Amino acid sequence: xxxxxxxxxxxxxxxxxxxxxxxxxxxxxxxxxxxxxxxxxxxxxxxxxxxxxxxxxxxxxxxxxxxxxxxxxxxxxxxxxxxxxxxxxxxxxxxxxxxxxxxxxxxxxxxxxxxxxxxxxxxxxxxxxxxxxxxxxxxxxxxxxxxxxxxxxxxxxxxxxxxxxxxxxxxxxxxxxxxxxxxxxxxxxxxxxxxxxxxxxxxxxxxxxxxxxxxxxxxxxxxxxxxxxxxxxxxxxxxxxxxxxxxxxxxxxxxxxxxxxxxxxxxxxxxxxxxxxxxxxxxxxxxxxxxxxxxxxxxxxxxxxxxxxxxxxxxxxxxxxxxxxxxxxxxxxxxxxxxxxxxxxxxxxxxxxxxxxxxxxxxxxxxxxxxxxxxxxxxxxxxxxxxxxxxxxxxxxxxxxxxxxxxxxxxxxxxxxxxxxxxxxxxx
Amino acid sequence: xxxxxxxxxxxxxxxxxxxxxxxxxxxxxxxxxxxxxxxxxxxxxxxxxxxxxxxxxxxxxxxxxxxxxxxxxxxxxxxxxxxxxxxxxxxxxxxxxxxxxxxxxxxxxxxxxxxxxxxxxxxxxxxxxxxxxxxxxxxxxxxxxxxxxxxxxxxxxxxxxxxxxxxxxxxxxxxxxxxxxxxxxxxxxxxxxxxxxxxxxxxxxxxxxxxxxxxxxxxxxxxxxxxxxxxxxxxxxxxxxxxxxxxxxxxxxxxxxxxxxxxxxxxxxxxxxxxxxxxxxxxxxxxxxxxxxxxxxxxxxxxxxx
Numbered sequence: 001x002x003x004x005x006x007x008x009x010x011x012x013x014x015x016x017x018x019x020x021x022x023x024x025x026x027x028x029x030x031x032x033x034x035x036x037x038x039x040x041x042x043x044x045x046x047x048x049x050x051x052x053x054x055x056x057x058x059x060x061x062x063x064x065x066x067x068x069x070x071x072x073x074x075x076x077x078x079x080x081x082x083x084x085x086x087x088x089x090x091x092x093x094x095x096x097x098x099x100x101x102x103x104x105x106x107x108x109x110x111x112x113x114x115x116x117x118x119x120x121x122x123x124x125x126x127x128x129x130x131x132x133x134x135x136x137x138x139x140x141x142x143x144x145x146x147x148x149x150x151x152x153x154x155x156x157x158x159x160x161x162x163x164x165x166x167x168x169x170x171x172x173x174x175x176x177x178x179x180x181x182x183x184x185x186x187x188x189x190x191x192x193x194x195x196x197x198x199x200x201x202x203x204x205x206x207x208x209x210x211x212x213x214x215x216x217x218x219x220x221x222x223x224x225x226x227x228x229x230x231x232x233x234x235x236x237x238x239x240x241x242x243x244x245x246x247x248x249x250x251x252x253x254x255x256x257x258x259x260x261x262x263x264x265x266x267x268x269x270x271x272x273x274x275x276x277x278x279x280x281x282x283x284x285x286x287x288x289x290x291x292x293x294x295x296x297x298x299x300x301x302x303x304x305x306x307x308x309x310x311x312x313x314x315x316x317x318x319x320x321x322x323x324x325x326x327x328x329x330x331x332x333x334x335x336x337x338x339x340x341x342x343x344x345x346x347x348x349x350x351x352x353x354x355x356x357x358x359x360x361x362x363x364x365x366x367x368x369x370x371x372x373x374x375x376x377x378x379x380x381x382x383x384x385x386x387x388x389x390x391x392x393x394x395x396x397x398x399x400x401x402x403x404x405x406x407x408x409x410x411x412x413x414x415x416x417x418x419x420x421x422x423x424x425x426x427x428x
Numbered sequence: 429x430x431x432x433x434x435x436x437x438x439x440x441x442x443x444x445x446x447x448x449x450x451x452x453x454x455x456x457x458x459x460x461x462x463x464x465x466x467x468x469x470x471x472x473x474x475x476x477x478x479x480x481x482x483x484x485x486x487x488x489x490x491x492x493x494x495x496x497x498x499x500x501x502x503x504x505x506x507x508x509x510x511x512x513x514x515x516x517x518x519x520x521x522x523x524x525x526x527x528x529x530x531x532x533x534x535x536x537x538x539x540x541x542x543x544x545x546x547x548x549x550x551x552x553x554x555x556x557x558x559x560x561x562x563x564x565x566x567x568x569x570x571x572x573x574x575x576x577x578x579x580x581x582x583x584x585x586x587x588x589x590x591x592x593x594x595x596x597x598x599x600x601x602x603x604x605x606x607x608x609x610x611x612x613x614x615x616x617x618x619x620x621x622x623x624x625x626x627x628x629x630x631x632x633x634x635x636x637x638x639x640x641x642x643x644x645x646x647x648x649x650x651x652x653x654x655x656x657x658x659x660x661x662x663x664x665x666x667x668x669x670x671x672x673x674x675x676x677x678x679x680x681x682x683x684x685x686x687x688x689x690x691x692x693x694x695x696x697x698x699x700x701x702x703x704x705x706x707x708x709x710x711x712x713x714x715x716x717x718x719x720x721x722x723x724x725x726x727x728x729x730x731x732x733x734x
Contacts, residue, residue: 274538
């Protein structure tokens with residue numbers, strides 16, 4: 001397969017130029033100037049005309065909920081990965097808060113069985129504690145050997161200092177990232193949105209920034225002290241928590257972080273009329289939090305954009321705001337929102353945006369051979385038109401669920417073709 | 429699939445124009461429960477109460493009957509709601525039964541708004557969580573205007589549990605739209621600093637003396653023990669600092685009136701002397717609830733004429 005005529009942006013290799021990519025046996029065989037790859041015509045059985053398109057390493061989403069095992073009425077690995085492919089993601093890392101919780105080698109392996117009919121690569125993140133109950137660590141070593149890329153109790157933060165320390169110590173010994181959903185749930189009981197003027201006006205109890213920042217700060221303190229500890233802060237949403245991560249990075253702690261598109265596109269003021277498609281955790285924050293996140297994206301502090309794709313059935317959302325499930329879908333809107341908001345509105349270079357979808361997340365979880373298209377890497381490729389204006393229609397989403405605040409949004413930048421190991425898995 | 433709220437819905441005060449509010453208040457003055465008008469003859473008013481209520485429920489019921497409507501009361505306890513029926517399914521059901529208007533009280537903020545997006549009859553918010561209680565604000569404005577000439581420039585002091593009060597939120601929106609000067613008074617747990625951002629013309633203070641001096645209207649609120657959710661309020665200290673008693677009432681203007689949406693807890697937010705004193709308008713508020721809600725129901729079904 002030869003991808004020819006496109007503009008290659010591969011931040012890991014510092015390439016931002018018109019280049020062809022030759023794929024052989026599911027790997028990148030050669031990258032070269034347009035029409036200059038020797039023998040390309042003879043060895044490529046097929047050609048993709050990428051004129052006018054950006055050719056990028058396949059996108060990696062560090063944070064998705066595909067709901068399997070257990071909640072197939074919301075999503076399955078098959079439907080979720082189809083949505084991922086449509087959004088340009090060739091690898092997704094699945095959260096373990098399923099039913100049952102993915103806390104064993106058996107379940108990590110189950111995720112990758114062919115019966116799941118995954119369209120893109122699925123990397124399991126295992127529970128950090130047994131049943132995500134926060135009491136007893138899972139068998140990190142065995143889970144890592146079985147292919148888990150990280151551990152987390154996502155949705156249920158690890159509050160106990162000793163357990164979090166133990167997790168970081170063991171993770172450090174194994175070079176295994178511990179992912180934290182940072183929320184002091186003792187401070188957020190009954191809360192359904194961000195605490196501020198808007199929550200007061202709407203009569204909704206609000207989650208304070210401190211509930212996130214205090215846990216991030218605690219975790220950073222631990223990570224600074226524990227040799228080799230690897231902490232990954234999931235969906236960071238507040239300026240206060242960002243300060244802790246910045247300090248950790250300055251002091252060379254192995255701390256990484258992700259942000260979601262909705263946290264750099266929307267604020268708490270956007271939630272009106274108690275529309276539960278604006279309800280997620282962490283919640284939409286204040287305008288100043290969004291500004292802080294945008295600055296951190298621009299200056300390199302943010303490592304990855306992750307969607308926190310969290311599908312829910314219509315009946316789990318069409319109810320009282322305070323009772324509705326937390327979470328929104330995000331796989332198919334991430335690139336459009338990122339290009340529109342970060343590149344077009346904020347002037348962040350396209351190569352930096354792509355880094356956040358590729359090299360950045362690959363580094364966070366050590367996904368070797370992914371997130372780049374240098375010779376020899378896996379031929380996971382995303383081709384997109386950075387100038388294409390389009391309107392997202394939730395009804396046409398490939399996800400089983402349609403819970404998104406972005407229905408009907410016009411955005412710029414659309415995925416055209418997605419390849420996994422050299423095979424086309426999505427075509428617009 | 430969602431839609432706009434049906435015409436005639438009353439979801440909150442915040443989104444109403446001052447002219448609409450004034451129209452409703454004037455219309456309410458033409459209403460008299462002792463002289464029934466069959467404006468809603470044959471109509472069905474569904475009262476959907478997910479929370480307990482004495483005043484609001486009986487007042488809506490009498491208002492509806494005074495206009496010739498049938499009323500059906502559905503309470504969470506003793507209905508399918510107890511069996512786990514969702515808000516919207518209950519809404520679809522009462523609509524199918526033949527409701528022409530739904531009056532809903534609910535412990536969750538925004539429940540009437542969710543209902544209004546899915547059900548094609550007017551929805552009247554009879555109190556939603558901590559959010560709004562528009563009929564209460566309207567009857568309070570009605571009451572104030574029977575005692576004071578105008579709302580413009582009027583000094584109104586609201587004391588107590590603002591954070592948990594839908595009455596306070598609706599009152600602030602309404603009074604602000606007419607240029608009243610609003611002072612919120614209470615401890616930080618109950619009157620957070622952010623409260624003054626609710627509408628223009630609101631200030632906050634922690635001191636009763638500061639709050640009461642020169643005020644025309646004192647609105648007292650109950651400490652809502654059932655909604656405190658972990659907040660610890662030292663009631664003895666609250667009484668010492670914020671209870672309305674005869675001595676404190678003297679700091680207000682001589683002709684100041686005392687209001688309270690009820691239920692009142694004697695000996696807590698106010699003394700019996702104040703509750704039963706000549707300046708209290710607490711029972712007048714209850715009485716005024718009926719014509720006000722008659723006007724709200726008639727408006728809901730397109731019968732508002734002046």
